[in-house]
Amino acid sequence: xxxxxxxxxxxxxxxxxxxxxxxxxxxxxxxxxxxxxxxxxxxxxxxxxxxxxxxxxxxxxxxxxxxxxxxxxxxxxxxxxxxxxxxxxxxxxxxxxxxxxxxxxxxxxxxxxxxxxxxxxxxxxxxxxxxxxxxxxxxxxxxxxxxxxxxxxxxxxxxxxxxxxxxxxxxxxxxxxxxxxxxxxxxxxxxxxxxxxxxxxxxxxxxxxxxxxxxxxxxxxxxxxxxxxxxxxxxxxx
Amino acid sequence: xxxxxxxxxxxxxxxxxxxxxxxxxxxxxxxxxxxxxxxxxxxxxxxxxxxxxxxxxxxxxxxxxxxxxxxxxxxxxxxxxxxxxxxxxxxxxxxxxxxxxxxxxxxxxxxxxxxxxxxxxxxxxxxxxxxxxxxxxxxxxxxxxxxxxxxxxxxxxxxxxxxxxxxxxxxxxxxxxxxxxxxxxxxxxxxxxxxxxxxxxxxxxxxxxxxxxxxxxxxxxxxxxxxxxxxxxxxxxx
Numbered sequence: 001x002x003x004x005x006x007x008x009x010x011x012x013x014x015x016x017x018x019x020x021x022x023x024x025x026x027x028x029x030x031x032x033x034x035x036x037x038x039x040x041x042x043x044x045x046x047x048x049x050x051x052x053x054x055x056x057x058x059x060x061x062x063x064x065x066x067x068x069x070x071x072x073x074x075x076x077x078x079x080x081x082x083x084x085x086x087x088x089x090x091x092x093x094x095x096x097x098x099x100x101x102x103x104x105x106x107x108x109x110x111x112x113x114x115x116x117x118x119x120x121x122x123x124x125x126x127x128x129x130x131x132x133x134x135x136x137x138x139x140x141x142x143x144x145x146x147x148x149x150x151x152x153x154x155x156x157x158x159x160x161x162x163x164x165x166x167x168x169x170x171x172x173x174x175x176x177x178x179x180x181x182x183x184x185x186x187x188x189x190x191x192x193x194x195x196x197x198x199x200x201x202x203x204x205x206x207x208x209x210x211x212x213x214x215x216x217x218x219x220x221x222x223x224x225x226x227x228x229x230x231x232x233x234x235x236x237x238x
Numbered sequence: 239x240x241x242x243x244x245x246x247x248x249x250x251x252x253x254x255x256x257x258x259x260x261x262x263x264x265x266x267x268x269x270x271x272x273x274x275x276x277x278x279x280x281x282x283x284x285x286x287x288x289x290x291x292x293x294x295x296x297x298x299x300x301x302x303x304x305x306x307x308x309x310x311x312x313x314x315x316x317x318x319x320x321x322x323x324x325x326x327x328x329x330x331x332x333x334x335x336x337x338x339x340x341x342x343x344x345x346x347x348x349x350x351x352x353x354x355x356x357x358x359x360x361x362x363x364x365x366x367x368x369x370x371x372x373x374x375x376x377x378x379x380x381x382x383x384x385x386x387x388x389x390x391x392x393x394x395x396x397x398x399x400x401x402x403x404x405x406x407x408x409x410x411x412x413x414x415x416x417x418x419x420x421x422x423x424x425x426x427x428x429x430x431x432x433x434x435x436x437x438x439x440x441x442x443x444x445x446x447x448x449x450x451x452x453x454x455x456x457x458x459x460x461x462x463x464x465x466x467x468x469x470x471x472x473x474x475x476x
Contacts, residue, residue: 072411123378133411136386140361148374149386153409171391173310173371 002223002236008198010172011118011236012127012150014159014183015135016051017207019126019144020105023047024206029101033094041086044209049085053078058129058158068156070131075099102130103137107144108204114229115145121238123147127168127181129158148172160191169197182232186219193221200224202232240461240474246436248410249356249474250365250388252397252421253373254289255445257364257382258343261285262444267339271332279324282447287323291316296367296396306394308369313337340368341375345382346442352467353383359476361385365406365419367396386410398429407435420470424457431459438462440470 016022026047034040057074060066076099083090090098118124125148126135132151139146150168157163169176176196183189184204192199201219203226208214218225226232254260264285272278295312298304314337321328328336356362363386364373370389377384386409390396393405407414414434421427422442430437439457441464446452456463464470 070411123374125374131411132386132409136361136363136410140385147378147387148370154392171370172374173308173369 006223007236008122008180009174009178010123010125011180011182011200012125012168012197014181014185014188015126015128015130015138016105017204018182018184018202019111020107020138020142021206022051022102022105023209025105026050026101029104030098033090033098033101034088037088037090037094039088041088046082046086048208049082050075050078053081062158062161070153071129072099072102072131072134075102100137103134104141105138107142108228110228110230112143112145114233117233118229118236118238119145119147122236123172125150125168125172127159127164128152159188162191162195165192165195165197169195180223186215189219189222198223200226200232200236202226202228244461245474246360246418247412247416248361248363249418249420249438250363250406250435252419252423252426253364253366253368253376254343255442256420256422256440257349258345258376258380259444260289260340260343261447263343264288264339267342268336271328271336272326275326275328275332277326279326284320284324286446287320288313288316291319300396300399308391309367310337310340310369310372313340338375341372342379343376345380346466348466348468350381350383352471355471356467356474356476357383357385360474361410363388363406363410365397365402366390397426400429400433403430403433403435407433418461424453427457427460436461438464438470438474440464440466 013019027043030046031043057078061068079095079099115124125146127150128135129152131153132149135149135151139149152158152164155163155167169179172179177198180198180200181189181192182200182202184202184207189199189201199222201222203216205214205216224232224235226235251257265281268284269281292312295316299306317333317337353362363384365388366373367390369391370387373387373389377387388406390402393401395401407417410417415436418436418438419427419430420438420440422440422445427437427439437460439460441454443452443454462470462473464473
């Protein structure tokens, strides 16, 4: 357990993969949307391709090739390509509805209980590339008890740009060392540490499905390594 | 009760005066700080003067005479003047502690129960000139169940500048007509309506204390006029 002197004041959470099971949720929603139209495809491959489109689309914004756009818009650009590539047909209304599936992702089973424990001792919030409306809808849908919802959208920069981590600490009125980023992705944690934040690595072995390959080894540079949010709460004394 | 067709999707709340009793809270905290140092003065006048300094200080930012600064900083500038004017003595640590009293303001007695009801049907959030850390601390301190915490700080403009109202609707991904501002101040409501938001007026007869004079008449331009947040919940069908 951390001593008080080393403990952060606020915990900010990466969301996709760390808090919610985007893959299982998107497979489920896409399959349901397809079934309603009598269309079928490899919905697992479809979900993976949707997520795989995210990093390159975001990097175009990060490099300045695209002006700032919300993640909802990037998701929709990728969806439109995928519908072509997978030979599917959806109306405009159905596409909008399917794109909003990212607002309804389900959390991993330990999340709500873990966050409720952590909230007693720490200020808890998101720090996600998801846009504000997406994160607020998700929190309402799944009763995620955030104290604050911080998004890349507030800074018009995507993680891992430093403006996002530093901007969040500034909004909290805290020096970066009093803020801890919690994430299942070591590159996100490394970028946060470069800005002076503390970090905690949480293993999410199923993020890419049962067959997905992930680096689940401890992150030696992180202050805490945890198996889930209950384990995180215990290790953070909450 | 509003029909569904006219009902908003999100309710954004002005905070100082509308959600919290800033005057009662500041009098209490300032008196306590004074007692610890064996100092006394007219703490009611002190609280009123602190609040009275807020509008002119903010207007200097709005006119561009001061660069953007958080409300915490404006409060501190005013506090430093008042300590002189009232002939008080506080150490730097005590001044910082007293300035943070604005992060610990108490809500009116109907607020938590009213917000919990409203949250079942509507997305609820702040839309305040208070900075993010102030609003997040207050919510944690008083268990205010916000779905989102929006602040003038996110837009680096103070209400009643239109960027604040329009920026909040944009973050929610909603057209302004789907957002309702709830406030005890008719000028705030009028500015929101000029941006296309719906408005609700809530009477807070004690905002300026038992002797305070306030316009408590119905706001004919607002869609709802309410006596408190329970009444508001009832009138909004929540």
